Amino acid sequence: MRLPLKIVVLALSLAAFAVRGVIYGLLGSVLPLAFILGVLGLMVAARLTGRGAGRLAVRCWGVCLVIYGLLRLGLAGLLAFAPVGSPHAIANTGWVFMLVSALYLAAGAYLVMAWRARSGPVVV
């Protein structure tokens, strides 16, 4: 069985945040885990509501990913031009960080487009 690409992208984007949530949860920081559990909860609730709410929830998630990607790219750009005294920030906002940010941005844009409402049947 082949999963549609839009399902794969949605699952991967959620999984990325879930992994982050678990890693930080083990370190005693609950915000990332609370965030992804909140997102998942809203998606399940929207899916159960029906009437296209699930689709809308995924598109909202896509918008969030676009904003997230832009925020990360903005942060990387800021750190490149405005020097900060944090070796941690400098070391972790290099080209890999920017590439991953661009992937989040692309995934978000793809989800917004791929989960548009289907047009209903044309009644003649």
Place this chain on the structure above:
Amino acid sequence: MFLRVAIWVGALVLVTGAGQAQTPFSQTQRDFLTRLQNATAPARSSASERDIAADFLVAELERRGLAGERRTYHAPNVHPLLDLIMPPFTGVNVTATIPATRASAPVIVLGAHYDSEAGSPGADDNGSGVAAVLTIAENLAAEPRRDFAVILVLFDQEEEGKVGSAAYARQLLNAGVDIHSMHSIDMAGWDSDGDGAIEIDAPDTWYPRYDRAARSMGIPIVRVTYDSSDHVSFRNHGIDAICLGEAFRLRDASPHRHRPTDTADTLNHDYLARNTRLMLTVLLDLIRGDTP
């Protein structure tokens, strides 16, 4: 003639003796700081620079007969919102344990951070603290009676926001270690006016001990409170935590701090040695059981 020779010899003994009594550690600490600076140039800031520094410090502990250990940690970001964007901190605290000479003794943590700002050799901030705690640990280890175990820990990533000490405090508490108190030194090698004054952040229960020892050594001591050093990571967990350093409030702190000029040459090594001796005196009294 005999009288004249006797006076000269007496004067020489007095001068040499007085010099030794004042600054017994200054030359060894100067040598250590020069070695540290050479081994970790230009700074101890990036991950690779701090990694080299950690290895160097383990070797230094072993030179002193202490088994040094690298303790890698991962820690959340300083602001929780950054956890959604940035990866966790990764660093290495360097530790060594001096066991007590009696069973089930509480632990005294003796610490200083070893990282520095980018581009700064960090002789005062905080090579001076590292030199002090290494000297103190060496002397405590030589004591025949130790009522407390002593954990020496050289913290990573203080300059990032006390990350290494926060991680280490959590590790100790999660392991159920009975921590009696935490003593740290952060920047203790600058005294341009030669008054020898120091500042100390200590709880009410601890300040009198340091004050008493300082007075007996003729060291002017000023009590202050601040949140900018590693002792806070322990104080946040309700542990008695003390930090000793040069006179910031009296405006006699190093102008080289966080600069490329913070080198071993700019330090007042006699001042650092006296501060070392002050903390050593308090801790020796404690582990010998001389004070409650």
